[in-house]
Amino acid sequence: MLLLLLGIILLHVAALVLLFVSTIVSVWTSSETSTSDLWYNCSTSNGGYHCDPASTGEWIQAVQALMILSIIFSCLSLFLFFCQLFTLQKGGRFFLTGTFQILASLFVMSGAIIYTVTSPDWVAQTDTFGYSYILAWVAFPLALISGLIYVILRKRE
Amino acid sequence: MLTFLALASVVLLGIVPERSQAIVIYTGWERHALVGSDIRLSCSFFSWRWTSEDVTFSWTYRPDGSRDSISIFHYTGGAAYVDNKGPFRDRLEFVGNPGRRDGSILLKNLEFADNGTFTCDAKNPPDIVGRPSSVRLLVFEKVPIQAGVITGAIIGVVLGLLVLIVVIYYLMRFLVARRVFSLSVSKHGKKKKEGSQQRQGPAPPADPSKVKAAASEKKKQESRKDKK
Numbered sequence: 001m002l003l004l005l006l007g008i009i010l011l012h013v014a015a016l017v018l019l020f021v022s023t024i025v026s027v028w029t030s031s032e033t034s035t036s037d038l039w040y041n042c043s044t045s046n047g048g049y050h051c052d053p054a055s056t057g058e059w060i061q062a063v064q065a066l067m068i069l070s071i072i073f074s075c076l077s078l079f080l081f082f083c084q085l086f087t088l089q090k091g092g093r094f095f096l097t098g099t100f101q102i103l104a105s106l107f108v109m110s111g112a113i114i115y116t117v118t119s120p121d122w123v124a125q126t127d128t129f130g131y132s133y134i135l136a137w138v139a140f141p142l143a144l145i146s147g148l149i150y151v152i153l154r155k156r157e
Numbered sequence: 158m159l160t161f162l163a164l165a166s167v168v169l170l171g172i173v174p175e176r177s178q179a180i181v182i183y184t185g186w187e188r189h190a191l192v193g194s195d196i197r198l199s200c201s202f203f204s205w206r207w208t209s210e211d212v213t214f215s216w217t218y219r220p221d222g223s224r225d226s227i228s229i230f231h232y233t234g235g236a237a238y239v240d241n242k243g244p245f246r247d248r249l250e251f252v253g254n255p256g257r258r259d260g261s262i263l264l265k266n267l268e269f270a271d272n273g274t275f276t277c278d279a280k281n282p283p284d285i286v287g288r289p290s291s292v293r294l295l296v297f298e299k300v301p302i303q304a305g306v307i308t309g310a311i312i313g314v315v316l317g318l319l320v321l322i323v324v325i326y327y328l329m330r331f332l333v334a335r336r337v338f339s340l341s342v343s344k345h346g347k348k349k350k351e352g353s354q355q356r357q358g359p360a361p362p363a364d365p366s367k368v369k370a371a372a373s374e375k376k377k378q379e380s381r382k383d384k385k
Contacts, residue, residue, distance in 0.1 A: 056304040065311035072316070 001156065008153070011146045012081070012101070016074045018139035019108065023067040026054070027130035028115060029123050035130055036123070037115075038064055059118040066111035067136070073104035074143060081150070094150040101147030108140045180204045180287035184277050187293045190267050191300060197252060198292055199261040200277035204284045210235070213280045214253065214260030218244070220273040230262055244270065267296050 026042070027035045034043035037060065042051040054060060077100035084094050115133065181203040190196040200214065213233040219226035229240040230249060237251040239262075248266055253259040260279055264271065271294060278289035 053304060056302055058302060058307055061302070061305065061307035062311060065308040068308070069312055069315055072312075 008146070008149060009081075011142065011149070012074075012078055015101075015105075015139050015142040015146055016071070016078065018135050018142065019067070019071050019074055019104075022108075022132045022135040022139060023071060025132050028133045028136075029119065029127045030130035031124070031127040034127075036127075037119070037130075038067070038132070055122050057118075057122060059114055059121070063111045063115045066107045066114070070104040070107035070111065070139075070143075073100050073107065077101040077104060077147075077150075085155075088155045090155060092155050094153055094155070098147045098150030101143055101150060105140050105143035105147060108136055108143060112136045112140065180279065180281055180284045182277060182279050182287055182290040184275075184290040184292040187295065189295050189297060189300070192267055192269060192296055192298055194267055195263060195265045196267060196294070197261055197263050198275055198277075198294070199259070200253070200279065200290070201258050201260065202279040202281065202287070204258075204281045206281055206284045208256060208258055209282050211282045212255050212258075214255065215278050216260075216262055217276045217278070218273055219276070220244075220270070223273075226274075226276065232260060264294075269296055272296050 023038070026038055026040045028037035029035065033045070034041065036042070037054055039054055040051045041054050042049060077097050080100060081094060081097040084092075084097055088094070112133065115136075182200065183202065184198065184200045188196060188198065198216075200216070211234070213231070215228060215232070216230035217226045218229045227243055229243055229245050230251065231238045232251065232253075232255060235255075239249045239251060240246055245264065248264060250263040250265065251261075252263045253261040258279075258281075260277060274291050274293050276289045276291045279287070
């Protein structure tokens with residue numbers, strides 16, 4: 001019983017950590033000499049390493065907002081899980097926790113999709129997707145599975 | 158003592174007239190505009206003297222990347238002379254009021270080539286010593302969105318919706334609870350009146366919710382006994 005609880009919490013925290021890293025580290029696009037998006041474009045030129053703020057287009061701001069919202073909803077879901085763990089009656093389901101976690105996964109998915117579709121507008125063809133982008137796509141199924149587990153889980157004493 | 162007074166008076170007389178002769182000119186620092194739109198470049202001045210009839214305003218333009226500036230506007234002797242040969246031919250209009258120390262000009266139908274620095278120089282005789290002031294004009298194809306505006310808007314809207322849904326949920330629960338509460342009070346009042354009329358009648362029927370609570374408690378106790 002305790003093992004199941006630990007496993008669920010671990011899954012949730014793993015998804016949350018992936019979301020944090022994907023949002024904060026600014027490596028959604030990378031090339032040989034530069035990394036760019038979501039917040040900074042950094043490049044290594046002859047003079048060393050220097051960073052400029054990322055472009056201020058509408059779509060990149062939408063991706064920023066969706067990633068931040070997914071972090072907020074995932075944190076709220078973790079907090080609600082601990083609340084419901086102690087206040088839910090026996091046999092009850094963690095609907096609220098599961099809803100927030102599924103919403104967080106939907107936000108990551110839409111953020112990653114918007115970035116995939118609109119990034120060719122400002123990213124050169126020779127650049128590839130960086131590891132922050134991949135982490136965002138990995139966080140999406142983890143969060144989704146975690147949310148579904150919460151919806152199916154029943155509280156036992 | 159006398160020499161000190163003499164020196165002081167000379168210095169004061171030297172400073173005060175200089176200050177009253179300096180004219181201070183104000184324009185904006187930078188102006189942003191869209192292609193094809195009109196923009197008003199304002200220029201005004203501060204002077205210790207009254208506005209004279211010989212007040213003059215002149216505007217010069219220096220394109221971005223060029224070192225030469227050309228004169229595009231001059232107001233003197235009560236008449237305004239606008240550019241009729243240069244880049245602002247037929248696009249410049251004087252909209253200022255020299256009597257109110259305002260020497261603003263209106264640029265119509267802006268083009269990308271109008272990017273540059275506009276300098277306003279005003280003279281209010283005998284107040285002629287002063288520095289001209291410059292305003293930089295930036296012409297955009299479309300107004301760029303500031304970083305973070307859309308981000309903040311999306312986050313704010315979604316969180317606001319969340320708070321709204323929570324508030325509405327608790328409000329509905331509160332309202333439903335109040336309606337139920339008022340219903341049970343009226344029933345209880347009627348039952349009391351019936352009970353007082355028939356003194357030797359049967360005991361008043363218990364509240365249905367209380368009956369249910371008692372039944373569920375009995376069931377819980379039975380289930381606990383079963384488990385043990």
